[in-house]
Amino acid sequence: MAGFNFNNFLQGAMGNYSEKTIDELNQEYGMYLFEDETITMGFQLIRDALLITSLRIIFIDKQGATGKKTSFKTIFLDSVINVEMETAGVGIDDSEITITFIENAYQKSNNELLREATFEFPKRTDLTEIYRVLGNISVNNRERINR
Template sequence: MALFGNLVQGALGNYSEKTPEQLQKEYGDYLFDNETITMGYQLIRDALVFTTHRIIFIDKQGATGKKTAFRSIHLDSIIDVDMETAGLGLDDSQLTVTYLANVNQRSNNEVHQTHLFEFPKKTDILPVYRYLGSISIANRERINK
């Protein structure tokens, strides 16, 4: 029954939580030097991995999933995070991360982008929200010095 639930959540675009050890086995070879996995989520074949340096979106493409795209949001570019918890119906929990898309992070030359993450109702997103919120506060202080 759990597999069916994961498939339904995956079909709806929701992630199910995985341990850092599980994700390390599958994606450890793709990490940068001195980068470690802190938490992550699986979406049927795709994954969302949080590391000490970035958030990685892993998109397995095609029928076999051999072709894989890795896209990142670097933690030092995150400047805001919003949270919406699940309601009583079929609502899911959501986190929206706002980050600077330009490498040269100067307050007079910002290029903002956002990314929406949807999580199943049963997932406790508060730790992720607090983690990303703390990062955004530190980044704002660093950028605005």
């Protein structure tokens, strides 16, 4: 387990994710991955985590006082259709990534259910790579869905 980082703790207390190494994430969450799934990047929020894998975005919510009860929520990458990025300004502003995704399993229906998820990151976090990765995925998904 990595040592305590006070800055990461403060960012987490403020609702901001801090980037973790793939090795750290694999050690803690590797057992929950599907067959042939790999972690490409991930972030920690005190006890909770946000992982981006080769198949999905995983929200890990450790609940209760002990954190033993854990909720895993998934957004499959093939359902992501839009991504927005807001960089931090002057002062105490944080950066944000907002993704829009199709909640329906059948994506070519006439009744799409769209949802959004927004994540805040510390001002110092460079969101360019996550924005580009998710942006490329959304472009490919739009092309595939609209064929």
